[in-house]
Amino acid sequence: MVLFAVDLSEPRSLTDAVAAFAARLDENLVVLHVGTALTAAMPVTSLGGFDDAGLLLFDPTLRHELDEAEEHALSRFVRSRFDRPVRALSRDGFAADVVIEEAQRLGAAFVAVGHRERGFFDAMLSGSTAARIVKHAPCPVVVFPVASEA
Numbered sequence: 824m825v826l827f828a829v830d831l832s833e834p835r836s837l838t839d840a841v842a843a844f845a846a847r848l849d850e851n852l853v854v855l856h857v858g859t860a861l862t863a864a865m866p867v868t869s870l871g872g873f874d875d876a877g878l879l880l881f882d883p884t885l886r887h888e889l890d891e892a893e894e895h896a897l898s899r900f901v902r903s904r905f906d907r908p909v910r911a912l913s914r915d916g917f918a919a920d921v922v923i924e925e926a927q928r929l930g931a932a933f934v935a936v937g938h939r940e941r942g943f944f945d946a947m948l949s950g951s952t953a954a955r956i957v958k959h960a961p962c963p964v965v966v967f968p969v970a971s972e973a
Contacts, residue, residue, distance in 0.1 A: 826931040828922045838904040852909040856897045857918040919955035937969040
């Protein structure tokens with residue numbers, strides 16, 4: 824099985840390349856979208872409490888609506904991009920950690936990720952999700968370059 828980590832901004836050329844890769848290997852394709860770990864980035868006021876935005880993150884109705892929106896976006900992405908059947912998974916957390924955990928849990932033969940070239944300062948500040956996955960994945964990782972869009 825090929826586990827394809829997506830953020831839903833991948834160009835069609837990347838999804839086509841990953842689908843062709845999985846087909847050539849005669850492997851099933853699992854598309855994994857990792858949502859943002861909202862609670863990890865919770866804004867806190869200087870008085871030690873949560874500000875209004877932070878409180879909204881704990882509203883169960885809002886959380887449910889956000890989860891449904893992510894599921895809908897992933898479903899639409901998968902339907903529009905893949906001709907062959909794929910399994911779609913949506914998880915929350917920090918992208919590299921979740922991809923590594925899911926690859927282990929599912930027994931992935933390969934992990935496929937796209938990688939965009941970023942500026943030096945951006946890379947220094949945030950690091951590379953693809954690099955962390957390559958370093959810690961329990962299986963081979965195939966990194967597909969993503970051409971910058973004009």
